[in-house]
Amino acid sequence: xxxxxGYTFFQRAILAGVIAGGLCGxxxxxxxxxKMAFIGQGISHAAFGxxxxxLFLGIDPLLTATIFAVAMALVVAFSSKRGxxxxxxxxxxxxATSMAIGxxxxxxxxxxxxxxxxxxxxxxxxxGRTELFFLIAVAILTxxxxxxxxxxxxxxxxxxxxxxxxxxxxDPIQATLLVFIALAVIASIQIAGIILVTALLVVPGAxxxxxxxxxxxxxxxxxxxxxxxxxxxxxxxxxxxxxSGATIVLTLAIFFAVATIIKxxxxxxx
Amino acid sequence: MLSQPDSNKPLIxxxxxxxxxxxxxxxxxxxxxxxxxxxxxxxxxxGAGKTTLLEVILGEIEPEVGEVLLGGKPRRKAVADGFTIGxxxxxxxxxxxxxxxxxxxxxxxxxxxxxxxxxxGKSDREAAMHAMELVGVEDLADxxxxxxxxxxxxxxxxxxxLASESSVLLLDEPEAGVDVETTDRFMKLxxxxxxxxxxxxxxxxxxxxxxxRHADNIACINRKLHFHSRPQELSDDALRATFxxxxxxxxxxxxxxxxxxxxx
Numbered sequence: 001x002x003x004x005x006g007y008t009f010f011q012r013a014i015l016a017g018v019i020a021g022g023l024c025g026x027x028x029x030x031x032x033x034x035k036m037a038f039i040g041q042g043i044s045h046a047a048f049g050x051x052x053x054x055l056f057l058g059i060d061p062l063l064t065a066t067i068f069a070v071a072m073a074l075v076v077a078f079s080s081k082r083g084x085x086x087x088x089x090x091x092x093x094x095x096a097t098s099m100a101i102g103x104x105x106x107x108x109x110x111x112x113x114x115x116x117x118x119x120x121x122x123x124x125x126x127x128g129r130t131e132l133f134f135l136i137a138v139a140i141l142t143x144x145x146x147x148x149x150x151x152x153x154x155x156x157x158x159x160x161x162x163x164x165x166x167x168x169x170x171d172p173i174q175a176t177l178l179v180f181i182a183l184a185v186i187a188s189i190q191i192a193g194i195i196l197v198t199a200l201l202v203v204p205g206a207x208x209x210x211x212x213x214x215x216x217x218x219x220x221x222x223x224x225x226x227x228x229x230x231x232x233x234x235x236x237x238x239x240x241x242x243x244s245g246a247t248i249v250l251t252l253a254i255f256f257a258v259a260t261i262i263k264x265x266x267x268x269x270x
Numbered sequence: 271m272l273s274q275p276d277s278n279k280p281l282i283x284x285x286x287x288x289x290x291x292x293x294x295x296x297x298x299x300x301x302x303x304x305x306x307x308x309x310x311x312x313x314x315x316x317g318a319g320k321t322t323l324l325e326v327i328l329g330e331i332e333p334e335v336g337e338v339l340l341g342g343k344p345r346r347k348a349v350a351d352g353f354t355i356g357x358x359x360x361x362x363x364x365x366x367x368x369x370x371x372x373x374x375x376x377x378x379x380x381x382x383x384x385x386x387x388x389x390x391g392k393s394d395r396e397a398a399m400h401a402m403e404l405v406g407v408e409d410l411a412d413x414x415x416x417x418x419x420x421x422x423x424x425x426x427x428x429x430x431x432l433a434s435e436s437s438v439l440l441l442d443e444p445e446a447g448v449d450v451e452t453t454d455r456f457m458k459l460x461x462x463x464x465x466x467x468x469x470x471x472x473x474x475x476x477x478x479x480x481x482x483r484h485a486d487n488i489a490c491i492n493r494k495l496h497f498h499s500r501p502q503e504l505s506d507d508a509l510r511a512t513f514x515x516x517x518x519x520x521x522x523x524x525x526x527x528x529x530x531x532x533x534x
Contacts, residue, residue, distance in 0.1 A: 032367065033365055033367065033368050035365075148387060149386070149387075151381050151384070151390065152381065152386060154374075154378070155378045157365065157368060158364050158365055158368050158375070158378065159364035159365070159378070160363070161363050162357075162359075162364070162378070162379075162430075163378075163381075165328060165330075165357055166378070166379060166381060166382035166383075167382030167383075168381060168382055169386075209367050209368070209369075213369055214371070215369060215370055215374065217369075218368075218369070
């Protein structure tokens, strides 16, 4: 195991895993607070249509996936709550449409199978320099956004109605947050894959809500959960030669189970 | 502190405000004004336009006809100049999953006034703590809002409304979900705040008895608004005109009330 750290590809994989785990952990707090788990799912699955279009047109699938994911985020942001359709219904329709486009485009050729599988399930050991730089850039920008608008995001997360009433520009803040979630999804697809990336965006925040006692403490708990699960998951996947994304997600599931038990025990002892 | 610059103008003034909702008239040429140190009780049946009236004052709905003045200025200008309205909604829609302390919930009311990219200052913390002291919840400052009783939460939310240094409070059915004793203590607090801070307060309620006990004026609304300056004289006819049904009023200390009939 130790010798694996000597390989550039593994160093890059661990670095990507740590950054993606931390980035998704950071955003996860807001996803859980605002009950946006399905939005994360919708964005990642909408990205599938983008990947397929990129492969079909012979351009970088990451670029087209980013366009699809950001478009999905903006559709969600601007689909008014006062509209006749529920936000989740709109996500369901757009997500399924994008995936259907992806399936149709891929049906025209069979030579993409391997590449498609790596997008669907992640292939962290194939993370290139471009993907790593993209991930680092998204992580830095997300951190800056949250640091600058921390108090507005806190108010929006806690009490959207009163935040709006107090003059907080809720709609632009929500739209920007959703765009960052879309970018984080795309940047993390290489690590966990389209199907499993949602877990990185949901489980760390859920664990933080279970054990955190202050809003400010949710972030370190959530980020640490994402980072540690990525390191453990990647190491186990390397040792046992099993898929990395699935191993990280299963590690997160075990963390969640342990956190739930700790929470129940601490309630009983009170 | 906790009051805005003195002015002889009414805190809130509605002039011939008309609003339609879902193709139906919700407010029909409504005029009213709220002065300092005044508590107006707003009553009316479900769907009569009580919440719509508050939404117009809060700026969530623009009237199709008429205008809303805050401190004598048009709504938008007044808000741009820093006029704030403390608001206690009928239901608290905050996310109960998030661990937020009472102090943090109260200080949030100042975020809009602090402004984007600016940090919470010492004066903001002091204003929040002072607002909590005014309503007697300073001991709960470090408690999570999800771990306090309904009555305590209500007072924390009043502290939040006061922390924005508003001279106006809008209370939408504060008695909903709390017992009679808590409501009574709460109303005594509201009356004390009105007197101590020169607040103008609009209280929406279904509890006509409570309104007649505590309000300086009563506004009956059923699309049109009728104003009664002496609550103890609110008649059954007046209530019937508003509620459109037989409605008997029971008030301790006011065995019989008389009031001129509404014109319509």
